[in-house]
Amino acid sequence: MGILDRAIANSVPVIPRPIVKRISSRYIAGDTLDEALSTVRDLNEQGCVATIDVLGESTESKADAASTLKDYERVVDALDEHGLKSGISVKLTGLGLDLSEELCRANLEEIVEYAGERGRFVRVDMEDSPYTEATLNIVRDMHERHENIGAVLQAYMRRSIEDVQRVIEAGFSVRLCKGIYDEPRSIAYKDFDTVRQNYIFLLDELLKGGVYVGIATHDEFLIWHALRLIHQLEVPEDRYEFQMLLGVDEELRSILVGAGHKLRVYVPFGEDWYEYSTRRLKENPKIAGYVARDVIGNITGKLKR
Numbered sequence: 001m002g003i004l005d006r007a008i009a010n011s012v013p014v015i016p017r018p019i020v021k022r023i024s025s026r027y028i029a030g031d032t033l034d035e036a037l038s039t040v041r042d043l044n045e046q047g048c049v050a051t052i053d054v055l056g057e058s059t060e061s062k063a064d065a066a067s068t069l070k071d072y073e074r075v076v077d078a079l080d081e082h083g084l085k086s087g088i089s090v091k092l093t094g095l096g097l098d099l100s101e102e103l104c105r106a107n108l109e110e111i112v113e114y115a116g117e118r119g120r121f122v123r124v125d126m127e128d129s130p131y132t133e134a135t136l137n138i139v140r141d142m143h144e145r146h147e148n149i150g151a152v153l154q155a156y157m158r159r160s161i162e163d164v165q166r167v168i169e170a171g172f173s174v175r176l177c178k179g180i181y182d183e184p185r186s187i188a189y190k191d192f193d194t195v196r197q198n199y200i201f202l203l204d205e206l207l208k209g210g211v212y213v214g215i216a217t218h219d220e221f222l223i224w225h226a227l228r229l230i231h232q233l234e235v236p237e238d239r240y241e242f243q244m245l246l247g248v249d250e251e252l253r254s255i256l257v258g259a260g261h262k263l264r265v266y267v268p269f270g271e272d273w274y275e276y277s278t279r280r281l282k283e284n285p286k287i288a289g290y291v292a293r294d295v296i297g298n299i300t301g302k303l304k305r
């Protein structure tokens with residue numbers, strides 16, 4: 001990322017919301033379930049599978065968590081009704097983890113059971129570090145009763161190599177990503193190359209341990225290493241998939257699909273788009289250009305009027 005891009009990325013929180021919405025619309029399927037279904041249909045036609053994330057507001061009460069649960073049940077019903085290839089991705093804070101672990105476990109079990117009866121997989125996203133331990137424990141326990149659940153490990157976390165051993169013992173599927181939250185150096189690697197090296201190390205261990213891995217990255221250097229490991233370790237097709245975010249590097253996506261790899265696209269939708277959008281914009285290496293084009297386009301548009 002260039003200096004200007006980095007400066008703009010750091011100032012994303014002060015960019016006016018309408019601009020954030022316009023330039024981040026590529027990362028979000030829309031406000032409604034219908035828009036998400038239409039995006040998943042397009043992806044399926046392009047040879048990709050999907051996982052749907054309902055962008056929810058912060059969960060401050062039992063009723064908020066219950067409403068998130070119902071939203072996900074509606075998603076599962078709609079996927080069935082339209083015959084689409086997609087699972088769902090949930091966040092445990094959305095299901096009430098901040099309110100009570102017991103409540104969260106009960107909500108998660110309900111959605112996992114509901115999805116399982118309909119042949120759908122539930123991926124539990126990994127949030128910031130205060131939730132790591134509880135999230136992994138909950139997924140491990142739930143996996144003892146339901147096969148259609150998996151977790152996420154973040155390559156920037158120093159603890160992840162130990163978590164890999166736990167995952168191998170428990171035998172649940174993992175999405176491996178670099179990690180998006182701003183964690184302190186005491187618990188997370190901060191150096192770009194070290195995170196990359198750790199990603200390769202963790203992926204190697206997971207694949208050797210027979211874990212089904214969702215290789216979630218747009219970093220072509222890591223994708224090359226993943227392809228190398230798949231080749232060298234003779235990993236069968238049913239033990240891995242690639243995963244990418246909606247709106248990011250569609251060219252690389254079609255290269256992987258064209259080469260015959262399973263590829264899942266993360267499809268967020270919902271009215272609560274702001275936090276997700278700002279996280280994506282901060283990662284976008286061309287953010288300064290997008291912001292400038294949007295602002296200039298708006299000004300010239302107004303001058304013409």
Ligand SMILES: Cc1cc2nc3c(=O)[nH]c(=O)nc-3n(C[C@H](O)[C@H](O)[C@H](O)COP(=O)(O)OP(=O)(O)OC[C@H]3O[C@@H](n4cnc5c(N)ncnc54)[C@H](O)[C@@H]3O)c2cc1C
Pocket residue numbers: 124125126127152154175177178179180181216217218219220243244245247248249265266280281283284285
């Ligand atoms: C399917 C999926 C699920 C994820 N789930 C989680 C999760 O549960 N918890 C979590 O902490 N993190 C999650 N992440 C985010 C992840 O941790 C990284 O922050 C994110 O994927 C960027 O890292 P990268 O590996 O793509 O490498 P980067 O080095 O960030 O990106 C590599 C290249 O990809 C392109 N690129 C990346 N992001 C953008 C963007 N926004 N716009 C345009 N181009 C871009 C650029 O060309 C960049 O040079 C998920 C990522 C994916 C793909």
